[in-house]
Amino acid sequence: MSKFSLEGKSAIITGGASGIGEAISNTFAEQGAHVHILEFNPESGKQAANSIKDKGGKASFYQCDVSNYQQVMDTVKKISENNEINILINNAGIAHVGNVENTKVEDLDRVYNVNVKGVYNCIHAVVPIMKKQGGGVIINMASIASSVGLSDRFAYSMSKGAALTMTYSVAKDYLNEGIRCNCISPARVHTPFVDGFIKKNYPGKEAEMFEALSKTQPIGRMGKPEEIANLALYLCSDEASFITGSDFPIDGGFIKLNG
Structure with a gap:
């Protein structure tokens, strides 16, 4: 068996049909995982899943708005009826440009609902299942905005800071349940x-x-989406079994080398 194999594993990937999420879906499928793509857009979701299946991989698509608690609970329940849930990738997210003065309350709510509540909804649905199975891996997509100040990213930075601290909390609370939780903090990715x-x-x-x-x-x-996907693959593999409660910047040196 090759290193970083996900053969026999089942992975939920939110926002798994575009950008970084699509790269993660493809990479995980190539390594043997059955990927369950949760995507708001049905056309792109079906296309991404069909593309993986056309290449011989295992993929399923579920239309789901991660900010909708009941939709997430129903979708995860449906997946768990026929599959273990070994991996959760909380990748779905939206951006916003603006400082605190020109960020409208509607903008803040929209970013919060997807980037914070969406992560909560998915973890809340998956953790009880992982506990019964004896473990699992959760990856939250944070950002360099979790760690450094970026101009005109008030709402976005708020949401990614929450993703970072949720990672620490979940990792701490479920150490004895065999659930590992880490986050990835990309800089600008093409x-x-x-x-x-x-x-x-x-x-x-x-x-x-x-x-x-x-x-x-x-x-x-x-950065390239595939580079983020490769880091996610390592963190979800058995080779990373000693890693939990950590943030992994993948930023071309942005945090430490700027200025």
């Missing part, structure tokens, strides 16, 4: 979201802005 953001806010200057944003990373480029 995803379709980034391309869309640049196109919307800097029309006609896409190439110039892409280069400028890339250079904000000390290493000189943005």
Whole structure:
């Protein structure tokens, strides 16, 4: 058996049909896991699952709004009826640009509901199942915004700080239940979201802005979704069985080398 194998494992991946989530879904399926993609958008969810199955992998799609407690509980129950739940990747999230003055209460609520309550909903649904099974692995997608101040990211930073501290709390509370919980903190990663953001806010200057944003990373480029997926794979594998309650920046040197 090769290292980092997920053969026979079952993984729930929220937001698993685009960007970093899609890369995690593909990587985990390639390593033998049955991936259960929870996605708000049914078209992209079906497409991602079918793409994995076309390549010989195991994938299922469930339309689910992670901010909706009952939807999450019902979806997780449905998955658990025929599968163990060995891995949970809390990847679904939304962004917001703004400081405390120009962040509307509606904006704050929207970010909180997806990025904080969505993580709670999924962990709340999965932990009892993992306890009965004798263990499992939970990965929360945090951000460098959990650890350093970023301009105009008030609501987003709030939500990712919560993801970080929820990680510590869950890891501590379930040490004796065989549940490991860690989080990953990416810097800027080149995803379709980034391309869309640049196109919307800097029309006609896409190439110039892409280069400028890339250079904000000390290493000189943005991360790749596959690089985040590879870190998630390691943390969910048996080779990482001694790791829990930790945050893993994957940031091209941003936290330690900027300035």
